[in-house]
Amino acid sequence: MLRMSTSFCYAPGMATKRPYHHGNLKPVLLQAAVGLIAEVGPAAFTLREVARRAGISHNAPYRHFREKDELLAAVATEGFERLAEALGAPEKPTRTSTPTPALRRFQDSGLAYIRFALSAPEHLLVMFDWPLATDRYPELSAAAKRAFSVLVGLVEAAQREGSLPGGDPLPLACIAWSLVHGVAKLAIAHRLPFKSESEILRFAAGAIEALHQGMAPTQPLGLRHRGQIP
Amino acid sequence: MLRMSTSFCYAPGMATKRPYHHGNLKPVLLQAAVGLIAEVGPAAFTLREVARRAGISHNAPYRHFREKDELLAAVATEGFERLAEALGAPEKPTRTSTPTPALRRFQDSGLAYIRFALSAPEHLLVMFDWPLATDRYPELSAAAKRAFSVLVGLVEAAQREGSLPGGDPLPLACIAWSLVHGVAKLAIAHRLPFKSESEILRFAAGAIEALHQGMAPTQPLGLRHRGQIP
């Protein structure tokens, strides 16, 4: 059951003896944690197994992370960074050199969100659903905020372009985020009647389009009201 | 740290001695599990603590649940039943005797979903996000399916009423579910910029209304395509 570190290996046959101090353990641990979570999920995630995979003693991680949750928070942080990148990533370049409309980039970011979620469902679980005392890990909140601000930026661009109603971009961003997050979470939980990723993405595109019709600038949002809400 | 059973108590001073066989343990365990999860969440949930709260030995639960996950699955099942009830529950009766329109009932079910989620966030976690081998617990899948079918029924009623486009109700139900689920999950994770429950519900009502505008029957869904919007 013992595994050797894969990231600090010596040439075979050279009478290898790992030095007492690893020298680069923290990122290695983070990497191992990401891998382990992707494999078994945060519920079965174990600090000692991470240590095993890094080839170190079960207590070495405590020199770099105060506790198990801090390592999980680091994983979540890394997830938000990857998510922000995915949201803001430029289109796969097409032949046409006409710039992609902002609305289109906004909608595509929704699909990117879902693609990210489907490719790293356990990661999403740590990022959004794990009971981490987020106030204890400010980097986590900051990374989450950065990811959200990418989304807000896309909304604002679409507003400037005139394809979304003006005013505070926050509610619009929140609505879009909610829809896309819901699709992603339900798809991950296998609660949607779709099998393949492409089916899910097609469904998501339809949902996004439907929502956009409802948010279209011809019908300003603020003017609509239903009866009172208890 | 020892707690006595609260649900099988004898009159004080009557030389109490609990009989060897509890006689009604399974529902008591389920109840205790629901309470414990509401308090500490599924991550910190412990079979032994459930047993302690029920006032029995740490191994007694194994006579009623094959393993920890089976108890969690029972909790999730109970959650889906409560959710189905909440979704289908009739409006709080108003003075007017005119029947509530189906569309209104459909939209209100979305708010009911969110209210349920906010009142039992840890429950929702077990229901949707916990890695339970759902095929091992068929009652869980069945209960989830029943809850979803309530939603589909509401969509169909709104379709008959003419306030939603006809055709397969499933995609419509899935879109609505996704939106509402997303709002609920993000709100629980404190990732939405709202503080009070009423703020969240007001936001949700706006989102639901926006989505409805986009799904309204005057603009059949299938005809719309992304690309340029004139």
Place this chain on the structure above:
DNA sequence: CCTCAAGTGTTGACACTGTCTACATCCACA
């Protein structure tokens, strides 16, 4: 050169967990 303090990794312990096996008790029915 020596020292020595800080940073980093290891060993051993502890309480706690899920789950296994063996045993105790009680009730229904032959």
Place this chain on the structure above:
DNA sequence: TGTGGATGTAGACAGTGTCAACACTTGAGG
């Protein structure tokens, strides 16, 4: 009057997160 099955208990085991004590390495200042 057994007696077997259902239900509850006690004890054990490996595995976990975390703490305390110790070991090794390095680099700065004498």
